Amino acid sequence: MIYFDNVSKYYSDDSVALEEVTLSIAPGEFVSIVGHSGAGKTTLLKLLLVEEGPSEGSIYFHSTDIHKLRRAHLTKYRQRIGTVFQDFRLLPNRTTYENIAFAMEAAGRADDEIQADVPHVLDLVDLSDKMWNFPDELSGGERQRVAIARAIVNQPDIIIADEPTGNLDPINTYEIVQILKKINDLGTTVVLTTHNKGVIDSLGRRVVTMDSGRIVRDDTSGRYVM
Numbered sequence: 001m002i003y004f005d006n007v008s009k010y011y012s013d014d015s016v017a018l019e020e021v022t023l024s025i026a027p028g029e030f031v032s033i034v035g036h037s038g039a040g041k042t043t044l045l046k047l048l049l050v051e052e053g054p055s056e057g058s059i060y061f062h063s064t065d066i067h068k069l070r071r072a073h074l075t076k077y078r079q080r081i082g083t084v085f086q087d088f089r090l091l092p093n094r095t096t097y098e099n100i101a102f103a104m105e106a107a108g109r110a111d112d113e114i115q116a117d118v119p120h121v122l123d124l125v126d127l128s129d130k131m132w133n134f135p136d137e138l139s140g141g142e143r144q145r146v147a148i149a150r151a152i153v154n155q156p157d158i159i160i161a162d163e164p165t166g167n168l169d170p171i172n173t174y175e176i177v178q179i180l181k182k183i184n185d186l187g188t189t190v191v192l193t194t195h196n197k198g199v200i201d202s203l204g205r206r207v208v209t210m211d212s213g214r215i216v217r218d219d220t221s222g223r224y225v226m
Contacts (some may be wrong), residue, residue: 141172
């Protein structure tokens with residue numbers, strides 16, 4: 001599904017973010033990407049989201065070079081990816097329902113689809129009773145579950161979760177990881193970045209370790225080894 005073909009990213013002659021990265025991720029995989037700050041994880045995600053372009057090499061989604069997509073096709077490609085971030089990024093003046101509905105409206109979904117699908121995804125993340133609450137009325141864990149519901153409501157092929165438990169306590173961290181595993185079990189590819197050793201060790205899934213812009217380990221069923 002995703003293939004990084006000998007990808008490098010230079011910001012200047014003395015600033016190398018990625019160097020000769022080759023990486024493939026199959027449909028339905030759950031892949032954790034780990035490494036110290038500055039290892040290249042964020043740059044990898046930005047290239048996958050086409051927020052930046054590679055200096056060398058190519059990145060493919062199925063057989064398509066995503067950095068050669070025209071604007072209309074790029075929009076469609078991005079709609080196939082759901083994103084979850086550490087800081088939630090919810091609209092503060094909209095309820096839980098409205099935050100999720102907004103993502104569907106932006107994708108051009110019909111009102112009847114929105115009315116059917118938003119309650120469904122809220123049930124999936126166990127937040128049906130918080131449908132009409134605003135973000136400031138929710139805990140950090142609940143806000144992150146809203147963010148996950150928003151990310152999956154348009155049924156993307158891939159979920160990118162960038163440090164999704166970074167601001168959460170151990171109990172909420174466990175709950176978020178369980179939801180991501182459930183989403184993966186339903187067939188969605190999950191790409192997770194995290195510094196949390198406990199999360200990685202509990203998953204028992206594939207772990208890609210980065211250091212100084214390079215992939216230094218790729219374990220099929222790995223643990224956090226730095």
